[in-house]
Amino acid sequence: MDYPVVILSIILVIVLYVLYSYFNGKKTSLGKARLLGKSATTAEQNFMSFKTVDSPTSPNYYISYWIYVDEFRPTPNKNVDDNLFDLTTADGSRIIGVKLSRTGVLYYNRSDNKEEVIVSSFPLQKWCHLIISVESNRVVDCYLDGKLVKSQKETAALASTTTASEIKEIERVDNNIFIGSMERQPVTMDPATAWNLYSAGSGGNFIAKTFSQYGVAVQFTKDKKVRGEIAFPP
Numbered sequence: 001m002d003y004p005v006v007i008l009s010i011i012l013v014i015v016l017y018v019l020y021s022y023f024n025g026k027k028t029s030l031g032k033a034r035l036l037g038k039s040a041t042t043a044e045q046n047f048m049s050f051k052t053v054d055s056p057t058s059p060n061y062y063i064s065y066w067i068y069v070d071e072f073r074p075t076p077n078k079n080v081d082d083n084l085f086d087l088t089t090a091d092g093s094r095i096i097g098v099k100l101s102r103t104g105v106l107y108y109n110r111s112d113n114k115e116e117v118i119v120s121s122f123p124l125q126k127w128c129h130l131i132i133s134v135e136s137n138r139v140v141d142c143y144l145d146g147k148l149v150k151s152q153k154e155t156a157a158l159a160s161t162t163t164a165s166e167i168k169e170i171e172r173v174d175n176n177i178f179i180g181s182m183e184r185q186p187v188t189m190d191p192a193t194a195w196n197l198y199s200a201g202s203g204g205n206f207i208a209k210t211f212s213q214y215g216v217a218v219q220f221t222k223d224k225k226v227r228g229e230i231a232f233p234p
Helices: 003-024 042-047 191-201 206-213
Strands: 033-035 061-069 082-088 094-100 106-110 115-119 127-135 139-144 147-153 166-168 177-185 216-222 225-232
Touching: 061 082, 082 177, 094 127, 106 139, 115 139, 115 147, 127 191, 139 191, 147 191
Parallel strands: none
Antiparallel strands: 033 177, 061 127, 061 177, 082 094, 082 166, 094 106, 106 115, 127 139, 139 147, 216 225
């Protein structure tokens, strides 16, 4: 038996398996999603309402979720935009919120109604991953599909969150919008983590899909008889 070849084969199998486990482990399902709208029941509205959040007073946090917009539906009043969510204080005052206009402009706004455009043309008929990250109640970073598309240092700090702060959706939504997998974490976002979250939720990447379709098996033989086998994945 050629022991160096056997050892190299085992090392190769282990390396391939580590790569398989790393990339394939990033796959996750989108999870529960639902249609936003005026006709939403109280139970459905509460689905996207977080009355208790971890470390609510933290000045560093991010909010992420998936959005699907089927079509833009213009109305006579172009100023009536769709509210996707608001982060509010105990008395209901907005800290920061995200809206989508009837012409496809996605933007965030503050308690003083100051608006900042995130993207001027939001994609239609595809799931998109949005992250709003806030650092020290001052710097706002916006990620779309894993990429940083907006970074803004506010001249005035955002209102501080409180123990009774809440993330909630607003009823007025008419653009046939679906949302899902919403979360809020008391830490800021970085580009690498944003890309990993997007990649995981969108089903991984080409390498992950390739490794998920194939396996590796090594047979050990002596006198032309199989004495053992190692297969990955098991």
